[in-house]
Amino acid sequence: MDDILRLELSELRSLALEALLGVGCSRDQADAIAEAVTRAEGDGAHSHGLFRVPFYARVIRESEAVPDARPVLRELAPGVIQIDGGMGFAPLAHRVGLPELVRRARSQGIAALALRNVFHIGALWHEVEALTSEGLVGLAFTTSISHIPPAGGARPLYGTNPMAFGWPRAKGPPVIFDQASSASARGEILLHQRAGKPLPEGWAVGPDGAPTTDPAEALAGAQLPFGGYKGASIALMVELLAGALIGDLFSFESAERDRAGIEVGPGGEFVIALDPGRCLAERSPADQAAHAERLFQRILDDGEARLPGQRRYEARARSQKEGVEVPRALAEEVRALARGARGA
């Protein structure tokens, strides 16, 4: 157990914050990233947690990312606002845009936030959870780097393009899903490779376009969308919403900008917020919420079925009480960044 460290979430957050400041982030950028990383770690999503801090350092060093960028808000229409992230990171851009998005969703019933010129490295569910915390319904979409071929094609074009959706609940945590358009996360393929295990069928094709269960072949080839051509349709929709619609890059264009091959580039994100109280007239908001609960109860009544996000909330409850365990080597690496080392 000596190689594992137990940290309170507040300690982990400070550790991340100091490291991000150490690698050149402004206090605002560092604070927003540290919050995102801490929440992910607390929710059991280690791949978005402290592990990501050395990666942020690398992105700052090897890409166009601007670690002290100041996001700028602009109104595009009564229901649409834009944040230009100035090539900084998504957490701060989203934090700056959120209050205005919430205000507009309440006054207009539905509103959208176009995040441009950001580096999106973290989890997308934070964005929709920020909306559900305000009693709003949220949808979020972001592109990434080309890994998925179009339906019927063989060459990587779409990113793993996650889409997230959230529904607020009066009692207990919101119902949120945040899922990639690929059958598997890229990180899962890397984990299989590290463990020397073959991939499940249906995850990937090799460089020759033929199905493969070999992680190395998969990484050199393309990841398959979930559910065949239907998942590819979702990936295409994400490209259009978070790319062309808001005047930002497609995943293949982000990939072209990723000269160092670090698997992240500048891009956009699109968020839609709905005020459920403004979407119906015949029922009170309380009745509307109770109606949704009847669906959730049906789900929970069906044997092994669970609501999306339940595992995250269980991890969250645990880590708020007991803190989290992180590899000592990772904590040391992050601590070194705070002292001015250059990162992974």
Next chain:
Amino acid sequence: MDDILRLELSELRSLALEALLGVGCSRDQADAIAEAVTRAEGDGAHSHGLFRVPFYARVIRESEAVPDARPVLRELAPGVIQIDGGMGFAPLAHRVGLPELVRRARSQGIAALALRNVFHIGALWHEVEALTSEGLVGLAFTTSISHIPPAGGARPLYGTNPMAFGWPRAKGPPVIFDQASSASARGEILLHQRAGKPLPEGWAVGPDGAPTTDPAEALAGAQLPFGGYKGASIALMVELLAGALIGDLFSFESAERDRAGIEVGPGGEFVIALDPGRCLAERSPADQAAHAERLFQRILDDGEARLPGQRRYEARARSQKEGVEVPRALAEEVRALARGARGA
């Protein structure tokens, strides 16, 4: 070829219209349905085409559907309008709401249409194509009748819940997908049953919850979502958007209202419209459209890859020139409805 009839689309439309009037539809309801049925037939979607007219007759006879309902428009918020369909059919409700939805999308940047108390029997892509024809981006969601279990569950809860998305194009038809949340359409299972063919793996489970390739077992059991739990997430989102959000029924509630077991019940539909010109500031709409075309070109450059909807547009071009073929028996059945027969 004697049992097949070739009809111009205008003839097919008249045939459908007269039949719908014959079974009690008001002229407005009948005209909107006849248009939807004709477009589906012309697009090669026979299961939503003339074939559906006797089914409309049956729905009118055996459900709460009100064939002469007048949809009522109401503003819920600057960006949200509601159409109460009065238990009529979706095509007229959508037709009544469309101009106001388009106006609001242009003035607000983003707007939503909540269709309540409608029977939705047709294809969802018409709704988004109506938006793309106005240069708007569209999303549409509708519930159906419980056929899909929740992730990890075994009992039907969600409907086959289609979701449609459309992107307008300056030249040529829009890019539109319209896809069920189930791995297969219910009609495809029926076709396999009729042909005495086993189902592909992954489409369904039997009443015992175990995977099956037997169509009868599948129809008595449950249809699987596309792409496993991720497709189930999409189905859940559709339930919440087209159900609780707008104060309408979930698929399991629609199923409870379907006392005659005709596989359709009253329900809701949710449509989001975006004006792409209001979602960015740095590019002209022409540059925005050209940007999207670069993505489409990449798709088309990849061997066998196609844009969603291409097959429909090819069928449309053919049927506009050559008309469509329909079984003579079906045409006779529809003709009989016009003369006052009671329908299938």
